[in-house]
Amino acid sequence: MAALVAALVFGGASGAATYWRVSVAGSASAEGRALTPTPPGDVSASCSTTTKAAVTLTWSAIPDASTYTIYESKTGGAYTAVASTSATTWTSGTLKKRSTYSFEVATTIGATWLSAPSTPTTALDIHGKHCT
Amino acid sequence: MAILAGTLAAGGAAFAASNWIVGLNSGSNGQGKSAAVSNLTITAVSSPSPANLLYPKGTGDVVVKITNPNSFPVTITKLKLPKTTAFAAGYTTSSLGSTKTGCGASKTGSDVSWHYATSTTGTAHTLTTPLVVNATGKTGDPLSVTLTSDAVMGTTASATCEGIYFKMPSFTGVTATAGGTSPTTSPATDGWTS
Numbered sequence: 641m642a643a644l645v646a647a648l649v650f651g652g653a654s655g656a657a658t659y660w661r662v663s664v665a666g667s668a669s670a671e672g673r674a675l676t677p678t679p680p681g682d683v684s685a686s687c688s689t690t691t692k693a694a695v696t697l698t699w700s701a702i703p704d705a706s707t708y709t710i711y712e713s714k715t716g717g718a719y720t721a722v723a724s725t726s727a728t729t730w731t732s733g734t735l736k737k738r739s740t741y742s743f744e745v746a747t748t749i750g751a752t753w754l755s756a757p758s759t760p761t762t763a764l765d766i767h768g769k770h771c772t
Numbered sequence: 773m774a775i776l777a778g779t780l781a782a783g784g785a786a787f788a789a790s791n792w793i794v795g796l797n798s799g800s801n802g803q804g805k806s807a808a809v810s811n812l813t814i815t816a817v818s819s820p821s822p823a824n825l826l827y828p829k830g831t832g833d834v835v836v837k838i839t840n841p842n843s844f845p846v847t848i849t850k851l852k853l854p855k856t857t858a859f860a861a862g863y864t865t866s867s868l869g870s871t872k873t874g875c876g877a878s879k880t881g882s883d884v885s886w887h888y889a890t891s892t893t894g895t896a897h898t899l900t901t902p903l904v905v906n907a908t909g910k911t912g913d914p915l916s917v918t919l920t921s922d923a924v925m926g927t928t929a930s931a932t933c934e935g936i937y938f939k940m941p942s943f944t945g946v947t948a949t950a951g952g953t954s955p956t957t958s959p960a961t962d963g964w965t966s
Contacts, residue, residue, distance in 0.1 A: 671938065672822060674938065675825035675827050749828060752930075753827065
């Protein structure tokens with residue numbers, strides 16, 4: 641608890657306001673809280689309409705996000721970071737044929753505050769030069 | 773105008789109540805009045821929850837509870853801040869019981885300080901709306917106040933500070949007057965913008 645020591649400086653004529661100058665003894669503080677970065681909750685993956693054998697991800701913006709990190713899993717393997725963007729859409733390069741890909745997206749706040757990854761997207765298959 | 777000089781009668785240890793007995797200075801016209809004033813207290817609290825949370829390069833809300841032990845209302849118009857290098861400490865819970873490792877009161881820890889603080893200690897910042905803390909025991913005392921966007925987090929804040937609580941560095945003073953016709957309703961929202 642904090643104590644404020646009041647030093648009465650002057651009072652006016654009868655009936656006038658009395659003014660204080662107040663200094664602090666001890667800790668007169670306030671409480672705040674930091675946010676916890678959250679991943680996008682609506683990441684969707686679809687076959688790219690502009691690049692063959694590629695995938696486009698879209699998601700809704702997260703307030704105060706600086707960038708988003710995209711993680712890729714090929715044919716059930718571990719997710720690894722493959723790109724970073726400040727936009728809310730991202731298109732892969734040409735993916736390896738006869739493979740299945742799914743993705744996750746994480747939010748970065750500032751330079752280093754990284755969220756957990758999003759829920760993985762539905763897996764998409766790459767057949768030859770096509771995506772389904 | 774009557775000039776009253778404040779004289780500290782009994783200053784207790786930190787946090788103890790201290791009464792001030794006021795006498796007349798030379799030159800006063802005898803119309804002044806004596807007064808015994810007890811301390812206000814300001815406490816860091818977590819309720820109501822701040823709407824704006826801190827993040828690197830962002831501002832956030834902080835919450836205080838102001839208690840007036842006097843039998844008359846008090847109107848607070850300004851708060852005085854420590855210098856900008858005074859940082860908040862991070863805590864793991866809203867009760868501020870345990871500090872958070874890696875998120876200490878430093879630039880490389882929390883990097884949280886008062887918004888608009890300067891390199892000088894004690895700069896006064898005018899509240900958008902004066903706060904009238906009602907007389908002790910009456911509605912509006914204690915007064916919970918959310919200070920909107922008056923804490924700021926720098927770019928070097930440690931990632932260990934994610935989602936945790938902060939105890940801001942102490943105010944260095946307030947400017948207040950005795951009295952006030954319309955006590956502020958608790959909880960209130962206020963702050964300074966420069």
